[in-house]
Amino acid sequence: MKSIYVIRHCEAKGQQREARLTAKGVQQAETLAGFLSNMDIDRIISSPFVRAIESIQPVAERKDKKLELDDRLSEKILSTRNLPDWLEKLREAFDDLDLKFDDGESSRDAMNRVTSVVEEIRQSDVENTLIVTHGNLMALLLKKFQPDFGFEDWRNLSNPDVFLLQFLDNNEVKVERLWVSDTV
Template identity: 55%
Template sequence: MRKNIYIIRHCKAEGQPSESQLTERGFMQANELADFLTNKKVERIISSPFLRAIQSIEPFAKSANIEVEIDSRLSERVLSSRSYPDWLEKLHATFNDVELKYEGGESSKEAMYRIVKVVEDIVASGADNTIIVTHGNIMSLLLNYYDKSFGFEQWKGLSNPDVFLLQFIHNGFSIEHLWKRTF
């Protein structure tokens, strides 16, 4: 058994709300991403319902003639329903304490298991090559699940877009960072 899951962080967006669309640069990045993915054998595309995630993969999906499936489990993790001026420090704390939960938010552990369940469903499916399009924080939590060295500093180093390959072969797995910044 060999399963390839391309984990993609969305391109540059105008903001954080779910309806935020890509910036002009983000739309150019989406086309660069489509070019990058052209030679990948992809059978399924599953995206966060957030507009910026869908817009990031649309050029590739159209060129590959693959319908984009929407899965709310790929939505960005909600840190809190409150706005904190020190949100970065609070986010950092959730990487150190995966049970830590702020008002109206999700703990790292809760968000991690939400996205891990998507991966488990993909591995159990008939598709061998799948793309998931998601967001930086929850993507980091997924990568941390498989590689404990992937933490807050690595999250800070992610780009928009970014691409990792999570590959399952028999009873093992590997993670490879595929995207090289082009700007």
């Protein structure tokens, strides 16, 4: 059975590509490494955003695994402009997957982007892969396999967060949240 662990990055200082983890986020990354220490991980693929890399670096070091970067795991671009009502726009984008704002990408486009990473993993010989991404993209990936996963579920994600996708022989996908948000 093929397993993909989907990780949301730890607490960060901002949303920019270069945003680093907060002091709490650094502690969370160590806790995350301990949490994943008993899990068999063959491959680690991360968003190239600094906060994602810093979140999973302790795991890569403990497991002695190369950290692969993949732009397709970057956060969804809601808009290229500052949206004062961004939260409401995000809610709308969960309800209408084809909605786009100011040169942003639609939820469907972002979902297809992250799903392409998962499909490549499914076709590979690797059994246990860990992917590190961002909240909105993670929510869209989970929505792909659980269509009722929506805006409120996104709001309830924690930093970090861990879900397990298991691909069963009958092409069914089992989705399980592994992280207990009050761990950190």
